[in-house]
Amino acid sequence: MKYIFYLILGLSLIWVGGLFYFIYDLSQAQPPTDEKTDGIVALTGGNSRLQEAVDLLEQGLAGKLFISGVNADVTDEELHAVLGSPQNLIDCCIESGSMAQNTVGNAQEIALWVDRSHMSSIRVVTSLEHMPRALIEMRRFMPNTKMIAHPVGQWRPENIRLMSLAREYSKFLVSSFRNSLLDLGSNESHMENAAGEENK
Helix, strand or coil, rough: EEEEEEEECCCHHHHHHHHHHHHHHHHHCCEEECCCEEEEEECCCCHHHHHHHHHHHHCCCCCEEEEEEECCCCCCHHHHHHHHHCCCHHHEEEEECCCCHHHHHHHHHHHHHHHHHCEEEEEEEEEEHHHHHHHHHHHHHHHCEEEEEECCCCCCCCCCCHHHHHHHHHHHHHHEEEEHHHHHHHHHHHCCCCHHHHHH
């Protein structure tokens, strides 16, 4: 029983230490560059993300914008009203998807759009605390696509929401662990296939 207590205590201390490093890492985030990309992708979760993505499109930092995770009950007219963009820009350059229900779904939906649009680079727009997990999931489905992180919101220590950051950090750990297992399984499969080829 004593060993179980020490194990739980040790894991808890590691988790807390990791959380503070996660917060520190967010505080060190650098402003995004003005480098142009083939497309801009915005993950829904707040109107500020959408407005930032539209502003980037209007600045000419990419030729197209894709909004992932739009509520299926939201009509095109309602979405366009929120965006406030000229109709000609909406018609030529803005697309949206309503398949995604979570971050993994966002990554899958965006990957389909990137592949369909034949893009090699994208600018990712989401909140600062969500960005690490979003990039992990997106790189799983688009390993060869160049991504520029464009977090929305500036880091302000006085605005730290510890419980919200703790939840996001825990989800980030799950994503990291799952993707590490998937990478390990993929590497083992490649090694088995290579060994099989050698034995033929």
